[in-house]
Amino acid sequence: MAPGAPRAFAGVRCTVAALCAAAVCWGFSPQALAQGKVYVSSEKDHKVYVFNAAGERQAAIEVCQRPRDMSFSPDGSQIYVICGDSNAMGVVNLASGQLTGTVPLGESPEMFDLSPDGKTAYVSVEDDSVLAAYDLASKKPLFEVKTGGEPEGVLVTPDGKTAYVTSEVANVVHVIDLGTKKVVKNIKVGKRPRRFALVAGGGELWVTNELDASVSVVDTRTHTEKQKIRFTVKGMRETDITPVGMTLSPDGKTMWVGLGRANHVVEVDVASKAVRRQVLVGKRAWGMGVSPDGKTLYVANGLSDDMTLIDTASGKAIRTVPAGRVPHTILVK
Numbered sequence: 001m002a003p004g005a006p007r008a009f010a011g012v013r014c015t016v017a018a019l020c021a022a023a024v025c026w027g028f029s030p031q032a033l034a035q036g037k038v039y040v041s042s043e044k045d046h047k048v049y050v051f052n053a054a055g056e057r058q059a060a061i062e063v064c065q066r067p068r069d070m071s072f073s074p075d076g077s078q079i080y081v082i083c084g085d086s087n088a089m090g091v092v093n094l095a096s097g098q099l100t101g102t103v104p105l106g107e108s109p110e111m112f113d114l115s116p117d118g119k120t121a122y123v124s125v126e127d128d129s130v131l132a133a134y135d136l137a138s139k140k141p142l143f144e145v146k147t148g149g150e151p152e153g154v155l156v157t158p159d160g161k162t163a164y165v166t167s168e169v170a171n172v173v174h175v176i177d178l179g180t181k182k183v184v185k186n187i188k189v190g191k192r193p194r195r196f197a198l199v200a201g202g203g204e205l206w207v208t209n210e211l212d213a214s215v216s217v218v219d220t221r222t223h224t225e226k227q228k229i230r231f232t233v234k235g236m237r238e239t240d241i242t243p244v245g246m247t248l249s250p251d252g253k254t255m256w257v258g259l260g261r262a263n264h265v266v267e268v269d270v271a272s273k274a275v276r277r278q279v280l281v282g283k284r285a286w287g288m289g290v291s292p293d294g295k296t297l298y299v300a301n302g303l304s305d306d307m308t309l310i311d312t313a314s315g316k317a318i319r320t321v322p323a324g325r326v327p328h329t330i331l332v333k
Contacts, residue, residue: 036291038298039331040307041067041081042324048081048092053291055298055309055321063090063099069111070329074118079331080136082109082123089121089134103139106132111195113156113163122163122178124151131165131176143181147174155196155205164205166193173207173216175223185223189216194244199252199270206246206255213241215257217273229273233262247288247297249312256297258285265299267315277315281308289330300327 037058038051043066050059064083067090071080079092082105089103089112106125113122120142121134129149133142148167155164156178163176166189173193175185190209193216197206205218209228217227231241242260248270249256255268265285267276282301289298290312297310300323307323307330310316 037333038289038307039070039079039333040287040298040300040323041070041328042326043068043084043302043328044325046083047324048079049324049327050097051307051321051323053296055307055319057321059097060324061092061097061099063092064088064102068328070331071112071114072331072333074114074116076333080112080114080121081329082112084108084110089123101139103134103136105134106130110152111154113154115156116158116160122154122156124154124165126150126152129167131163131174133178145174145176145181145183147183148172148186153193153195153207155198157198158202164196166196166207168192168194168210173205173218187218187223187225189218189225190214190228195246197246197248197255199248199255208243208246208257210242210244210260211239213238213243215243215246215255215268227273229268229275231257231259231262231266231275233259233264233278236262245285245287245300247290249290250292250294254312256288256290258288258299260284260286263301265297265310267312279310279315279317281310281317282306282320287327287329289332291332298330298332300330302326302328 036053040049048061064086066085067081067083069082081090087105091101093100107127110124110126123132125132130144132144149169151165153166165174173187174183177184189207190212192211194208194210207216213231215229216225219226241262243257245258257266264278266278281299282304284303286302287300299308306320308317309319311318
């Protein structure tokens with residue numbers, strides 16, 4: 001669930017024109033970016049916007065109501081998108097650029113992950129406090145596992161045997177055995193845990209703690225928290241530092257974390273856990289995606305209705321473009 005509106009930038013108003021002017025100074029040109037496409041879900045426009053790698057809008061795909069979390073199908077031909085106000089998962093055909101179907105879900109679905117074979121979707125259903133499994137071919141529910149209040153992030157391990165689910169109310173990560181369909185352990189983390197990433201060859205599970213200005217690092221062998229990475233931003237209160245989204249670089253060496261109301265993203269070295277750099281972006285930096293070559297980071301700024309492109313080599317914002325009302329999730333291919 002979205003937090004309250006963030007504070008304004010500290011004496012700075014970052015406009016598209018200003019960032020574009022700065023991009024010229026840094027030698028940026030749209031042609032310099034790699035080929036590819038960027039997909040952004042817009043909660044209030046009920047669309048998925050399609051951009052090229054340079055951040056130029058190419059199309060808008062009408063989907064279901066309040067699109068949020070998204071994932072590519074394993075073969076890359078479709079996007080699955082959770083629509084919170086439709087209580088459904090939309091299925092978008094990328095070749096036609098159209099919504100081709102929906103899968104009915106529970107009340108107020110939040111996030112999801114797919115089984116390794118792409119046949120099953122595991123969805124956190126907020127109002128029911130469950131992880132629910134759905135067969136995508138038949139569009140039928142398979143089973144539910146009870147969780148703590150306000151389940152959010154979902155991550156299925158590459159072997160398909162385990163699902164991790166955050167509970168924002170209980171401040172834990174549930175470890176769910178998908179064979180027995182039971183919670184086998186609860187891992188205590190920070191306040192209001194939100195999203196996940198697996199790193200270090202699957203040996204570490206990173207968890208963003210929205211109300212703790214931190215990321216918990218969980219040892220996946222012992223299922224215990226072994227470290228917290230804490231964030232500070234000069235001139236910001238700790239309560240304004242609200243990490244939610246994060247994305248791993250293609251080489252697995254760098255994690256980018258969005259700090260929400262602090263209007264920054266941070267670059268973290270995976271091995272040392274040290275924060276290398278901070279980059280000022282738009283209001284409520286949340287969803288993120290990185291280009292396949294690792295050179296460009298795309299950041300959805302949920303309360304300034306735009307997307308910032310960051311050159312990862314220089315750690316500088318090179319362009320900010322409109323991205324619809326309340327952009328949420330970014331996919332890049």
